[in-house]
Amino acid sequence: MTVWDRPEPPTRPAPLDRERIVAAAIALADEGGLEAVSLRKVAARLDVGPMRLYGYISTKEELFDLMVDEVHAEILPEEQPRDWREVLRIRAHRTRQATLRHEWLADLLGGRPTLGPNALAVTEATLAALDGLADLDTVMRAVETVGAYFTGAIRREIANLRAERATGLSKLDWQRASGPHVTRMLATGRFPALAKAVHDGTDVDAEVSFATGLDWVLDAVAVKLGCE
Amino acid sequence: MTVWDRPEPPTRPAPLDRERIVAAAIALADEGGLEAVSLRKVAARLDVGPMRLYGYISTKEELFDLMVDEVHAEILPEEQPRDWREVLRIRAHRTRQATLRHEWLADLLGGRPTLGPNALAVTEATLAALDGLADLDTVMRAVETVGAYFTGAIRREIANLRAERATGLSKLDWQRASGPHVTRMLATGRFPALAKAVHDGTDVDAEVSFATGLDWVLDAVAVKLGCE
DNA sequence: TAATCGATAAATACAGTATATCGCCATGAG
DNA sequence: CTCATGGCGATATACTGTATTTATCGATTA
Structure with a gap:
């Protein structure tokens, strides 16, 4: 067993923040339009449960506002x-x-x-x-x-x-x-x-x-x- | 028992048509905004199953178009x-x-x-x-x-x-x-x-x-x- | 060191959405 | 009278946003 076989450390997902959330949402929207943006998909793209997002935004409309401002x-x-x-x-x-x-x-x-x-x-x-x-x-x-x-x-x-x-x-x-x-x-x-x-x-x-x-x-x- | 007691004939719901559907949707939207317009609510307001609407419109977006035109x-x-x-x-x-x-x-x-x-x-x-x-x-x-x-x-x-x-x-x-x-x-x-x-x-x-x-x-x- | 507490994340839950599909039933024709 | 056709209702699926509950893990204190 070499180092290459050794499983990566759990690489706890990069800490979440508004920026990353908004970036993911924008990427989604760029690809599939606004209707392709769902909190679930945004969360999935960040490898995170949907509810995590609510620690950073309080509603979907707020996410849209953040996207526009970005x-x-x-x-x-x-x-x-x-x-x-x-x-x-x-x-x-x-x-x-x-x-x-x-x-x-x-x-x-x-x-x-x-x-x-x-x-x-x-x-x-x-x-x-x-x-x-x-x-x-x-x-x-x-x-x-x-x-x-x-x-x-x-x-x-x-x-x-x-x-x-x-x-x-x-x-x-x-x-x-x-x-x-x-x-x-x-x-x-x-x-x-x-x-x-x-x-x-x-x-x-x-x-x-x-x-x-x-x-x-x-x-x-x-x-x-x-x-x- | 007078005529007034006599139950109305079953008054089968007025035949559906685009006009009635659009009118119902507009009424709903006037009261609660666009987000209050769901095919289910429109149908409910017309005393009709949700799927009936699809005989007259083919998608919700089309309903919106009709509302705008109205x-x-x-x-x-x-x-x-x-x-x-x-x-x-x-x-x-x-x-x-x-x-x-x-x-x-x-x-x-x-x-x-x-x-x-x-x-x-x-x-x-x-x-x-x-x-x-x-x-x-x-x-x-x-x-x-x-x-x-x-x-x-x-x-x-x-x-x-x-x-x-x-x-x-x-x-x-x-x-x-x-x-x-x-x-x-x-x-x-x-x-x-x-x-x-x-x-x-x-x-x-x-x-x-x-x-x-x-x-x-x-x-x-x-x-x-x-x-x- | 052990244990408890607090916060944080995850999972589940719920009510509602648009739309597809299937089966019934009634009305028309033969 | 029988049969077929087509409208209509109910059911089904795959999602949605969001609330609530459960689990987990780190830090603090005894």
């Missing part, structure tokens, strides 16, 4: 540009990129207030960049308006992406995509404008469309902030 | 204004009002493409109002940008509303609201801009804030459509 660490850029507009734009794009990396984030975005440390840091950076540009109310309105836009835009993008993926390849032409239903609807002639849009519409790159809408909103914000 | 019937206004801008504004406000009536809609908004007949009718009306104002790509961008805004804004509003409700009364001052956590965070001094915002911020009426942001976005859209 991703916000990816969203906060290491160095901020000077220009307020660039700060807002980059925040939007980084949020979008993070969501493309972690699609499940789309399901959580805007669903609950984000009060974790990383999310707060992101907000802080944003507010700091706009500080003094106008009265506080206007600044808040600006931040929230841009936030509302990119939140909604990202959610829609992911929703469409999933729909395309689910119905097999197909882009903006819902027609074949969503099966006979929409086709039939359009054929009724009750939706001429929509039919025309579906028929004549170019399907623009998602990122371009996102960026364009964002720029429009930023233009509007610039006017209101008195920075045009 | 609410879109409330969103489509009976008569459309002439002005494209008014059309967009009213769509946004009606969506918001519908969501305030059916808070669960916030959880579903933007989560999946809305392809039901009522949702399509809403889209149709919107596109028709913007038809010809600019090239199709620009019009689509306009509709989607406004849609992204109000979707995101409504979700955030409902999220905040719930948070306030859950933490007991308290408005924009998260501080006491979200417990000691945020207070501690702010006290660290790592978030000066945020602290200032929390401290000096007026808490504006949600509807006003929604309308203001919307107007900003509409202004931007007007410019891009060449209608200023």
